[in-house]
Amino acid sequence: MATYHLKIVGKRDEGNDAASLWLEVPQDLRGAFSYRPGQFLTVERDGDGGRIARQYSLSSTPEAHRDLRITVKKIDGGAVSPWLVQDVGEGQALEVQPPRGRFFRGFDEPRHVLMLACGSGIAPILSIARHLLAQDAGHRVTIIYGNRTPDAVILGDEVGALAESHPTACHVEQVMSRAGESWHGARGRIDKTFIETRWKDWQAASHGLSTSIFLCGPQEFMDDAERAFVDLGLALADIHRESFDLVLNDDDGEPGLTLVGVNDPGESGPCERIVAVVGGEEYETVPEEGESILAALIRAEADVPFSCQEGTCASCISKLTEGSASVRPGVLQTLRQDDLDEGLTLACLSRPTTRSVRIDFDEI
CATH class of the missing domain: 2.40.30.10 (Translation factors)
Structure with missing residues (x-):
């Protein structure tokens, strides 16, 4: 790109x-x-x-x-x-x-937005929280921010300023896992036990609003947190996570997920044409057998966005508008099933299964 x-x-x-x-x-x-x-x-x-x-x-x-x-x-x-x-x-x-990226897509009604971050994961969390509070749309924001020690905190002054400038709509709590005796705040790891222990407090802070969860940090932290929230009764559609960690997990031998173009399911058969829309321009190529959509486009020198080519970075997120594809199941570490239902995918993890496919890198 x-x-x-x-x-x-x-x-x-x-x-x-x-x-x-x-x-x-x-x-x-x-x-x-x-x-x-x-x-x-x-x-x-x-x-x-x-x-x-x-x-x-x-x-x-x-x-x-x-x-x-x-x-x-x-x-x-x-x-x-x-x-x-x-x-x-x-x-x-x-x-x-x-x-x-599609970490945040907005809300049509006021929500209680519970945001859990560890380390540098606070960066997108801060951006989203600041946006929600500036809207003055009735959202309530709770930020739980974990680090090892106070001197490792990133953007701490700005996170604290949000709570100070929005005292009724925003609550911030910092949690330290290895702090010394001078630390008087919460201690420990933001894990399943911590979440289950605090859940009633967070429910009370919602003031009756439906809760949406945002997670950003190490993969293990997000996996643990997601399991905890699902066990507490939250739907996966209400849990949003961002990560640039490897998502493939050696899944290439597993059956692929079926992705169908949102406008046209296409005609089954060996793929003879891939059309990509990028920056308002169209690129066309013929894939080789077993080649991913992204690999075929790169080989054709199409100006498509990509980086890792392994499902790690989400740079190649795109929408399949015509045709069908088989998508490696590791995509669900980055996208949700409802995203796939909308035609969204990672081009590097997708292989065409119809004679023609059309994929749009702009419409995300």
Whole structure:
């Protein structure tokens, strides 16, 4: 997918080994870089083996900030995050793709939004919470934010400011798993036991509103939290999660899920044509046997968004509008069944099963 050079106009250290970077968007790129709260940017750089791309959530909020901001936690041995946290500075430019992602899609009525984050997972959570509270639409927001120690907290001042500026609509609680004696707040891990213990308090905080859950952090944390909420009676459709961890889990030998185009189911048979819509343009190619939709488009040099090609990053999220496909079951670690029912998929995990398929990377 096309990338653009955006200048770094601000940088701030965040806790231990993390930083926020503000990126200036020129006026002629405002449309391309418009975004929803909870979306991410893909940052690219040259590496030893060629181009490297990594995804970082936007911690800015559209209606509150003119510039874009990503908040990055340094990963030891990482190919991009140490460079962003330690080396780049104001005045330099980053090569980035336009925002993508479907972590948050909005609500038609007031909700109690219960948001659980660990570590750098607070970045999209903060963006969404700020957006909901600024709407003044009757939402109530509860943020439970976990870290090991207080000096590891990222964006702590801004998270606290939300509760201070919206004392009746927002509640924030920080939880430390390895804090010293000076810490007087909640202790422990945000796990199944913690959630079950606090659930009645969170229900009371809803003031009768239906609850939606947002999770962002390590995969194990989100899996544990999701199981806890399902056991408490919440529907999977009300639990939203964001992660850039590997989702394949070696599922290639398992039966694929069937995805049907929302406009036309297509005619069964060996695929003879893939049409992709990207940035208002169409690209067409003929796939090879067993090839994923994304692989076929990359081979044809179509300007499609992608990064990991393994189901890790969600960059290739797209909508199948015509035809049918078999999708690796690992997609359900990133998308929900109701997303698939709407035709959404990850192109890297999808193989065409009809003579023609049409997939739209814009309509997400």
